[in-house]
Amino acid sequence: MMILGIVVFAIGLLISIAWHELGHLSTAKLFKIRVPQYMVGFGPTIWSRKKGETEYGVKAVPLGGYIRMIGMFPPGPDGRIESRSTSPLRSMVEDARAAAFEEVEPGDEDRLFYTRKPWKRVIVMFAGPFMNLILAFGLFLTVLMGFGTTQETTTVSEVQKCVVKQSEKRDTCKKSDPASPAAAAGLRAKDKIVSFDGVKTERWNTLSDEIRANPGRTVDIVVLRDGHEKVLHAKIATNQVAKKDSSGQIVKGQYVNAGFLGFSAATGVVRLDFGESVTWMGDRVDDSVHSLAALPGKIPALWDAAFGNGPREPDSPMGVVGAARVGGEIFNLDIPATQQLGMSLMLVAGFNLSLFLFNMLPLLPLDGGHIAGALWESLRRHVAKVFRRPDPGPFDVAKLMPVAYVVAGIFVCFTVLVLIADVVNPVKIT
Template sequence: MTTLMMILGIVVFVVGLLFSIAWHELGHLSTAKLFGIRVPQYMVGFGPTIFSRKKGDTEYGIKAIPLGGYIRMIGMFPPGADGKLEARSTSPWRGMIEDAREAAFEELEPGDEKRLFYTRKPWKRVIVMFAGPFMNLILAVAIFLGVLMTFGYNEQTTTVSKVSDCVISQSENRATCEKGDKAAPAKAAGLEPGDKIVAFNGKAVDDWSTLQGTIRDTIGPATITVERDGVRKDLKADLIRNQVSKTDGEGGYVEGQYVYAGFLGFTPATGIVQQSFGDSVSRMGDMMENGVEALIALPSKIPALWDAAFGDGERAQDSPMGVVGAARVGGEVFTLDIPPENQIAMMLFLVAGFNLSLFLFNMLPLLPLDGGHIAGALWESVRRHFARLFKRPDPGPFDVAKLMPVAYVVAGIFVCFTLLVLVADVVNPVKIS
């Protein structure tokens, strides 16, 4: 049964992946057609074609390898300086440029002269290239907000899970009391596991982050209002100053860093908490910020990833994952001994996270990514604006094809990184903690 659920989880993730890719390419396709650009192909996947059907002047299809997708637009790059495809050269760099230019004019048909991508104004080309990643962002936001506002988010709550017996400095890293340790204020006040703290010194609290901050700001007598067996009860506690772990401001802790603050002495329970729209938007902002930071930190994680793939290094929980690793996690989600609604929520979060990563990654201003084409169109707009401002001749379209050697280098780096992640995902995968 476990194997069957594992396979089901992988299949569900792959379906979500294919939908995400198709959704991304739909953004490019719809805006390209809106601006009159001819699109001969719309494909989900790479490699051999499994299924295709032509409608209008576009062939729609699915390919065998679900690791991406593409649309083909006529005239992605402008012709050479003479208005034609430039002559071949023995230079390998020139060969790359002209190969790309030639591919941009494949399947050229009569009347396409007015349907070429490069002939559109820069702002239209920016919209066409931005539309794909933007569709992933829309999908990520919709899923995140939907899950957070309807199902909720697993977080620490104001319900008591465990009450400390004594006061122990956090840096001592011990769990048992020793002779001479003072009784924890929570224990002395009569706080019990299962109590839900609803107010602190008469002020209502409904989230752990607020309660944690209030406790740490308090040293001395305090009134704690708890809900126990449906009845509210006031407990008197005398909070003391103690060494505790430094917080990140959101209820979590910073490992290895300590501060002195007010101490009550209990462990909060975790649970699924439904989020308001405002809280959901705030969490989305945090996820976006974390995503950007993770993307910036990606190069620094390569040595540890290499060690995990080819050495005896431990695979970190925040280690980069590829499609294979994400699919494996998706399979593990469906094998967890948790309610089905929790499994569905986790799977949706996984798909949403994948879409958020697609958006951020594709916005990098590097060819062959969408962000590279956006940067090229913006640079063309700047050049033409300055030409008009200083009454100089129109410099014409920016020849993005000349950047193809750089694009091949970038693509080569991406391929090597993808293979490294693939090996790590197979031999030392990230597992659900």
């Protein structure tokens, strides 16, 4: 089952990469840019076939993919594609420029990438990450509305006997602890809370928010017990409870004083409607943006987890190897097969959402770096037009290649660090 889970994730990864590159390919062909190659993976070619002017293939290392478009960079200021230089930085620029033109054939002069208008280049480079975003949302919707996800419900799992601050993290009661409102009201395990103070509680977050918002009040709680509705009366206590963010998620290590009833909610498979699913996905995008911004701050803890005795935090950065391992663990969970598949699809969806956000960073060699270059070119040309200055021509993105190599080097080092942590101290869901 572990191997099956890893295989399922690997297939999802390959599809995600191919789908991403298909976005670039289709829009490039739409704008008549010649594309000699479409490849999934890196390294030695396992299989390829040429159709028309494009070679389609699969390579041995499934950690990415690419399409090769001719004329990615414009010629140098002197109009030359390749020149000689003893400067290492200048050589990087010249090598990149030469590679962009090495497959140019007679008749390709009007099929070069850099000759397309900036808005067309933005579309070509944005299409890849956008395909990942579409796939992520499609998979999220499929799982949330079709399979459902395991969530807390309004059914009671266990009634707490007393009021204990959640920051104390203890299960036993002291003589000084007051009885919990739930126990005093006669709430029982397996009761399903139908309404709270007149508010229908079909979702756990609705019930939780109502309890927290009514400290000190005596309220009517309608429960479904043995097929019959029963009205209970409870005086909501004030207690220190875990803080929740705007999406209803618990904020680790932070507490607030709020209303407290005193029971544990049972978990169950819950299907969301379209509106709830869209809201849920919006919250995940917001979480992912904040996680990406916080990534540099997590590197010290990641290093300690890989080379020291530090724990691997659940929200630690995770690479392809770690994600594949989690995919394998999912298929070992004691849950129905439909939920195993649903969780695997959620893992692939989260991977695609991360690919979208990561590729949109305005840094070369990422797609966002090429988008930023095209937008800057458009701005320069519009400013020149407004002030009736000569057209400055295409922005030479090749000049940024030294920066691109530095960025790529940082990414490689980070990827190796994550890989080591995923092997020696992996994130686990069990």
